[in-house]
Amino acid sequence: MKKIFLYIAGIVLLASCDKKEVVKLNFDVKTDKQEYKLGDSVKFILSGNPDQVVFYSGENGHKYDYKSRTEAESNEITLEFATNRRYGSDVDQPQSFRVFASQKFNGIYSEENVKEASEWTEITSAFTLSAIMGNDNYTPSGAKNLLDLSSLGLNIDKTKPIYFAFKYKGTTGTTQPRWWVNKFDVKMKTSDGEVLTVTTIGDAGWKNVKFGNSPVLWTFNSDNTVKFQGGGAAVGSNEVWAVTKAIKLTSVTPDAGKPLKNMTTKLDGYSYYFSKPGTYKVTFDAFNVNIYGESRTVKSIEVKINP
Template sequence: MKKIFIVPLLLMLLSACNKKEVAELNFSVRTEKTSYKVGDTVKFILSGNPEQLIFYSGLEGSKYAYKDRTNAESENITLEFATNRRYGSDAQQPQSLKVFASQKFNGQYTEANINESADWVDITSAFTLSGLQTGDATYVSSGVVNLLTLSSLGFTIDKTKPVYFAFKYNAITGFTQPRWWVNKFDIKMTTTDGQLLTVADIGTAGWTSVKFGTSPVAWVFGSDKILKYAGGGTTVLSNQVWAVSNALNLTKVKPDVGTALKNMSSRLDSYTFIYKQAGTYKVTFVGSNVNIYGESKVVKELELTINP
């Protein structure tokens, strides 16, 4: 009979212990004052020693309110790229580089699936391309163009669908074929609440080279993050080659992230940070004690004014 009562008693004791496994968190944070100057060291004084602590500075990309945001609304989605052209001449190789956009491309990176007339819109005229340069280091900005204003060119964006972009190279044999380099390709949005966010850059856009016919030269994107087309001498065969981006969602953004300051094996009584731009910042600290039985979390917010 004793054994019958021992088992329930043990279960009750274990259950009581489990409920106490997560230590209740009593966490607080304060600063010595609420306003500082640009370049000052802001000291955050911490108490409660949470096992985990994350800091959101309030700067762009580190705002607690946007930690779960993956899409944003905007009426100002811009593209800016930069090009460097060397060798060849416009008279012999006219319009050797063009820029296209598409929301009809099927994502199959082959010659047979790139239908220029049916699926792609030539948006070159909205941008500035490099003239002939004497060195590799001179890049010409395309200008910052709002992609939502290209309807006059026949390209009206549906923001619910992905967009593809492409650089089309075209040159004929018998004359020096120009060399084109692209070292910048930035798509940015200004959100309805005034944030400037990066949608894609030359690295994240992704580039696939598609040769037409017997074209011998491919677009190359390397570790230097420059999209390159080598061109060639007078004996090189004619080239029509496209560099086509990945499908890009123009309203997709990265969630804001905080900085992990500590884990349960360390103690932190203060933290310092320097703001390099004037403004009003909502600073957030998220402290938590977590284990397999649950979590105790405290979110503390402070508003700081950073003066010039």
């Protein structure tokens, strides 16, 4: 019996000696002074033994408090785009480029389901479009608050997704204009004045919807341009819509931090330049983590940048 007891005790002792735990974190941060001038290098002095450190500058898009935020409230949600037009004329090809929005479209990208009269609101008149110009010249549309376009019939429900569309219409017999778009930004301004991007031209998920036998389609390019080439007088008539994916107007990208170190690197300090004057809540998220657990410390420090 005594031998059995000693054997079991030995096993327990070996198990306890083999037990692995995450190393308890000891971490702190300070700056070399309280205030800085714009253009100065802000020097953060780090101490402790973290395996990982992530830096949040406190600037827009990089705030620790918003690292998990996916939605935000706003009463100012703007649309802005930029267009370039060449060829054709308004006399021969009137209203060749139009802009629409809808919260009624069912998301089926077909001629039968893009019901202009009953489901789409034209908002072209709220924006400035390009005159005929050279390849490299784009005309800004101006940023318009979508919530202010009720006079055009657009009554936004912020709880519902919205679709946007560019409608191209050209008639055979005369030169059909070419329309290019190199910017399409939907942004929101939060109650604390922060401007956040809801979607951009490259993230809008454009799809073609062709009406009838239209021979030309919109192209969605890797250089973040949306283009309709039009064509000469002999080209057949075109009616083609470029329609976005469903866009949730209150959806935002979580704020991002910058990883500064991992287990294989050593870091005793970090320098950073702020681009604008202001008072920033800078945060360092430091942690040790492995399969046995996690030890984490979040340290925030206020930094004032004078003009």
